[in-house]
Amino acid sequence: MNLVYLMSPKGGVGRTTLTANLAFALQRLGHQVVALDLDCQNSLRLHLGLPVSEQRGIVPGLQHSSDWRSQIMETPSGVGLLPYGEASQTQRESFDALLRQDPEFLGQRLGPLVNQPGCIVLVDLPSGPSAALEAMKKTAGISLVVMLADGASAATLPLVEHESYLGIDARKSAFYIVNQVYIRSRLNRDVTEFFEQRLGAAMLGRVHRDEAVPEANASQRSVFEYAPASAVIQDLENIARSISRMLPEAYGHSAMTFSQN
Ligand SMILES: Nc1ncnc2c1ncn2[C@@H]1O[C@H](COP(=O)(O)OP(=O)(O)O)[C@@H](O)[C@H]1O
Ligand SMILES: [Mg+2]
Structure with missing residues (x-):
């Protein structure tokens, strides 16, 4: 099952930014990537080059189709996108109720995507419990799990590691990314080293802090295109290669086509 989801106990740590940029990085490794936004902020579409006016998505489209493949939008980079969509409060509540009450709901919709040879699904989740x-x-x-190299993120680690947070099975397949690492800050360096020692092999990688990241986003371009010399590129490529190695079935050609927007 070629499914990877980005989560964090705290908001504003870079989940959406990393979902988009890891989607680009995995695509550059030759994978076909679908990015799924399960956060009602619906901001992943903006990182992938779709306009603010694009309102469609899986939540407003819930009544129309149960096959998410037909709702995948092609973005300028070629990464496929399933946006959350601009949803009313009633639509958001109905979607959450389905997620909570129907144990088959998510698996049925993701199944045709994640079992497609050559396709990796990356999921952007809301912060905290949901x-x-x-x-x-x-x-x-x-x-x-995306963390920042600060005291507040370090303090949440015992909570995240506790089996009640991730669940026993998910905990076994949990990996960590430390984002916005700023090596000139002593605290930042110390916290990053603490994470590396504490997490061992579960620490997938670190991503440097670079203003090129928000700038690339603001200009609706990928950081690969906007700042190819940034240290962030190497960081993203390393993490993408690790993800790729964990998903042995993610190679091969897929016949999936995305709808044009
Ligand atoms: N590596 C990075 N370097 C610099 N800024 C970053 C980096 N990663 C994320 N950001 C910035 O941090 C802010 C929060 O990122 P975002 O992806 O929206 O977080 P989340 O989805 O976790 O709420 C954004 O302004 C984003 O541009
Ligand atoms: Mg986000």
């Missing part, structure tokens, strides 16, 4: 996280934990996907 119906989407609870449903995702029941899949056989790999969880990537």
Whole structure:
């Protein structure tokens, strides 16, 4: 099952930014990538080059189709996108209720995507506890926990590591990324080293802090295109290669086509 989801106990740590940029990095390694937004902020589409006016998505489209393959939008980079969509409160609540009450719901919709040879699905989740996280934990996907190299993130580590947070199965397949590492800051360096020692092999990698990341996003370009010399590129490529190695079935050609927007 080629499914990877990005989560974090805290908000604003870079989940959406990393989902988009790891999607680009995995695509550059030759994978076909579908990015799925399960956060009602619906911001992943902006990182992947779709306009603010694009309102469609899986939540407003819930009544129309149960096959998410037909709702994948092609983005300028070629990464496929399943946006959350601009949803009303009622639509958001109905979606959360389905995630909570129907144990088959997410698996049925993701199944045709994640079992497609050559296709990797990357999922952007809301921060903290959510119906989407609870449903995702029941899949056989790999969880990537995004942390910042600060005291507040370090303080959340025991909570995240506790089996009640990720669940026993998900905990076994949990990996960590430390984002926005700023090596000139002593605290930042110390916390990053603490994470590396404490997490061992579960520490998938670190991503440097670079203003080129928000700038690339603001200009609706990928950081690969906007700042090819940034240290962030190497960081993203290393993490993408590690993800790729964990997903042996993610090679090969897929016949999936995306709808044009
Ligand atoms: N490696 C990085 N270097 C610099 N800024 C970053 C980096 N990663 C994320 N950011 C910035 O941090 C902010 C929060 O990122 P975002 O992806 O929206 O977080 P989340 O989805 O976890 O709420 C954004 O302004 C983003 O541009
Ligand atoms: Mg986000």
